[in-house]
Amino acid sequence: MSTDAPHILAEHRRSRLLDELFVVDFDVHINETPADLAPFCELPWRKALEALTRVPHRYLDIPAFAPNFSPWVGAALPTIERRTTVTSAAQLRADLDLLGVDVGVLFPDSFLLHALIKPPAYAAALARAYNRWLVEVWLAEDRGLRGALLAPNQDPVAAAAEIRRYAGHPLVGCVYLPTCCVDPLYGDPCYDPMFDAAQECGLPVVLHSVTAINPVFPFNLQEYDTLFSVHSLAHTLSMIANAVRMLETGVPVRFPELRIAFTEGGIGWVPWLCMRLDKEYSERRRDVPLLTERPSHYLRRMFYATQPIEEPEHMGDMATLMSLFGGEDCVIFASDWPHHDFDHPDKVLQIPLSDEARGKVMGANGARLLGIEVPAR
Amino acid sequence: MSAEHELCDAAAIAPGEHRVVEVAGRQIGIFNVGGSFYALPNACFHQNGPLCRGIVSGTLQADAASDFAPQWRLDGEVVICPWHSLEFHIRTGRSLAYPERRLPTYPVRVDAGRLVLTL
Numbered sequence: 303m304s305t306d307a308p309h310i311l312a313e314h315r316r317s318r319l320l321d322e323l324f325v326v327d328f329d330v331h332i333n334e335t336p337a338d339l340a341p342f343c344e345l346p347w348r349k350a351l352e353a354l355t356r357v358p359h360r361y362l363d364i365p366a367f368a369p370n371f372s373p374w375v376g377a378a379l380p381t382i383e384r385r386t387t388v389t390s391a392a393q394l395r396a397d398l399d400l401l402g403v404d405v406g407v408l409f410p411d412s413f414l415l416h417a418l419i420k421p422p423a424y425a426a427a428l429a430r431a432y433n434r435w436l437v438e439v440w441l442a443e444d445r446g447l448r449g450a451l452l453a454p455n456q457d458p459v460a461a462a463a464e465i466r467r468y469a470g471h472p473l474v475g476c477v478y479l480p481t482c483c484v485d486p487l488y489g490d491p492c493y494d495p496m497f498d499a500a501q502e503c504g505l506p507v508v509l510h511s512v513t514a515i516n517p518v519f520p521f522n523l524q525e526y527d528t529l530f531s532v533h534s535l536a537h538t539l540s541m542i543a544n545a546v547r548m549l550e551t552g553v554p555v556r557f558p559e560l561r562i563a564f565t566e567g568g569i570g571w572v573p574w575l576c577m578r579l580d581k582e583y584s585e586r587r588r589d590v591p592l593l594t595e596r597p598s599h600y601l602r603r604m605f606y607a608t609q610p611i612e613e614p615e616h617m618g619d620m621a622t623l624m625s626l627f628g629g630e631d632c633v634i635f636a637s638d639w640p641h642h643d644f645d646h647p648d649k650v651l652q653i654p655l656s657d658e659a660r661g662k663v664m665g666a667n668g669a670r671l672l673g674i675e676v677p678a679r
Numbered sequence: 680m681s682a683e684h685e686l687c688d689a690a691a692i693a694p695g696e697h698r699v700v701e702v703a704g705r706q707i708g709i710f711n712v713g714g715s716f717y718a719l720p721n722a723c724f725h726q727n728g729p730l731c732r733g734i735v736s737g738t739l740q741a742d743a744a745s746d747f748a749p750q751w752r753l754d755g756e757v758v759i760c761p762w763h764s765l766e767f768h769i770r771t772g773r774s775l776a777y778p779e780r781r782l783p784t785y786p787v788r789v790d791a792g793r794l795v796l797t798l
């Protein structure tokens with residue numbers, strides 16, 4: 303009668319609609335450790351990773367790669383005891399099957415904080431090791447997984463070389479831009495070589511942040527005491543800060559074929575930014591003469607991952623919110639599996655959209671971004 | 680129409696323990712809170728997570744009675760969904776984050792040392 307604890311995704315009942323839809327999940331996480339990466343890392347940094355294999359590894363911490371500062375009192379009170387990492391492609395495939403996801407785009411765990419790593423030569427070597435490991439271990443066969451190349455912002459020329467090195471790989475789908483504590487913000491001209499390579503290779507760039515307190519804007523959140531506050535702000539503010547900087551320096555004009563996506567900030571901020579910048583543009587157009595169209599014109603051509611999807615009392619309000627920025631064509635589903643705040647695809651399916659719009663948001667938009675065809679069903 | 684289902688020896692779920700059982704095709708969490716038994720559905724109203732697979736804990740509350748200092752309360756009476764950490768009061772099914780929402784609760788009684796669930 304009693305049952306042993308099953309897989310954490312095995313017991314829920316998901317909607318039948320998920321079996322009919324082609325679902326692309328633009329944010330799932332794989333767990334990289336120093337031991338994993340050491341064999342793929344060049345000297346002398348391989349020596350560092352080999353030494354660091356003896357450092358205890360904790361969830362989303364980077365004791366192995368760079369110092370992290372985690373003062374969260376609330377986190378000392380345990381709430382969940384479940385697996386929050388994925389350690390093999392087979393395990394991830396099984397998880398995604400239970401979630402009803404056809405294609406997952408892989409992002410790292412610890413390297414969500416990659417932009418904090420110094421010196422630049424170490425950061426670039428780690429990125430090269432991660433990308434080799436990603437391609438040789440996780441993308442060795444087609445399991446419906448697509449890789450996001452780690453672009454080391456500390457060395458944009460090295461990042462451009464990585465993009466060109468792997469762009470022809472059929473399972474490499476995009477470029478991951480570490481956004482937590484990135485300094486300077488994306489849009490700064492120092493990153494032009496990276497954007498040039500991504501545009502030339504046809505690979506979208508995907509911004510992904512994480513929680514941190516750091517002097518770098520907008521992570522100077524030391525005023526706050528709790529993850530309630532910092533986690534709420536860090537992800538979304540960093541997306542906004544980088545989007546504004548990229549518009550200010552005319553990235554979408556100077557790189558017209560470059561596709562840009564934002565993850566883990568939800569989508570509620572997008573209509574606000576469209577309206578706020580359009581308002582400002584009407585008065586200060588001469589500040590940004592590169593922008594020949596209103597800012598919202600460019601923002602509507604970028605892509606926005608759903609997670610953490612906003613959950614108003616009436617999910618119909620989310621359909622209205624999406625209509626404010628043409629979300630049907632630029633919103634892409636993401637779960638953030640297996641992290642603590644992942645979204646089940648059924649939650650996004652609760653947004654009352656047309657069948658066509660639902661198909662785009664749950665899969666077709668993401669597939670278009672990855673350059674894969676939606677199979678006929 | 681409700682029906683009674685005999686589950687197991689009451690001694691099999693000690694105070695502080697809980698388990699998930701399948702009864703009439705439904706997954707139900709059975710909790711022993713200080714010697715009293717409670718039952719909740721194993722599905723969170725938030726995103727349908729397996730709520731009753733979560734840990735049993737207490738919670739922090741702060742109000743005028745505590746001079747707005749956080750107090751550890753409801754120890755052993757709160758189950759936390761393993762998907763997204765939503766807290767539920769086991770005795771009442773009440774959500775702590777959404778007090779206006781409750782999970783259904785099902786009666787569990789002890790009959791001659793056996794647990795009997797009414798669904």
